[in-house]
Structures are given as C-alpha cells and as structure tokens.
Amino acid sequence: MGGQGKTTCARKLYNNVSIVHHFDIRTWCIxxxxxxxxxxxxxxxxxxTGSKDNGNKDDVLTDLLRRSLMSKRYLIVLDDMWDCMAWDDLRLCFQMLEIEAK
Structure with a gap:
C-alpha cells in the first residue's frame, strides 16, 4: 500500500516536539x-547506543540492546515492513523487557 503518506505521517509524529521530549531513545529503521x-x-x-556492534553473536547483541533500553522510555519505528516475519524476529528482543518489568 505505497504512496498513501504513512511514512510522512509517522515521520511528523516521530519528530514532534512532545514525542522528542517524552522518549529517552528514538530510533527509525527501514x-x-x-x-x-x-x-x-x-x-x-x-x-x-551511538556505537557500532563489534561482531557479537545475535544473542549477545540482543542482550546488549535489551540492557541499553532497560529502564528507559523508547520509541522504535520499523518503517516499510513488508510482512510480520521481521517483527517476529525482533519482538523477542523487547519481550525480555516486558517480562523483567513485571
């Protein structure tokens, strides 16, 4: 469903002053x-983190990401997602945060 302005609308919200001030971390990934x-x-x-990964395995990188996000308000935009596979791969990184928060 390209060409309907979804990214433009999301980008305006992402850059809105109140959103910028509300979240400690904001990322945008295509x-x-x-x-x-x-x-x-x-x-x-x-x-x-502002730094590059130094070649860690996926599970180590996932844990480093999880620890970096812990106790912070974050907004991660996953733009131009074609199917749910990408979300299925990534949501486990963020589920750990939900489990620890409980």
Missing amino acids: ISQTYNRRELLQAIFSQV
Whole structure:
C-alpha cells in the first residue's frame, strides 16, 4: 500500500516536539523487503547506543540492546515492513523487557 503518506505521517509524529521530549531513545529503521535480522539488530543497536556492534553473536547483541533500553522510555519505528516475519524476529528482543518489568 505505497504512496498513501504513512511514512510522512509517522515521520511528523516521530519528530514532534512532545514525542522528542517524552522518549529517552528514538530510533527509525527501514526494513527492506529482503531484510537481514543481524543487520536490523545492528542498525537499532547503533542508533540506541551511538556505537557500532563489534561482531557479537545475535544473542549477545540482543542482550546488549535489551540492557541499553532497560529502564528507559523508547520509541522504535520499523518503517516499510513488508510482512510480520521481521517483527517476529525482533519482538523477542523487547519481550525480555516486558517480562523483567513485571
């Protein structure tokens, strides 16, 4: 459903002053039709921490990301997602936060 202005609308909200001030961390990742889980994790990690991944395995990178987000308010936009597979791959990274918060 391209061309309907979804990204433009989301980008305006993402950059809105009240959103910027509300969240400690904001990231914007574009997910290609043929995405790579590791590259996506690295992109999010890089935006969250301001540093590049040093070649850790996916589970280590996931844990580092989880620890970086812990106790913070964060907004992660996954733009241009073609199917639910990308979300299924990533949501486990964030579920750990939900479990620990309970």
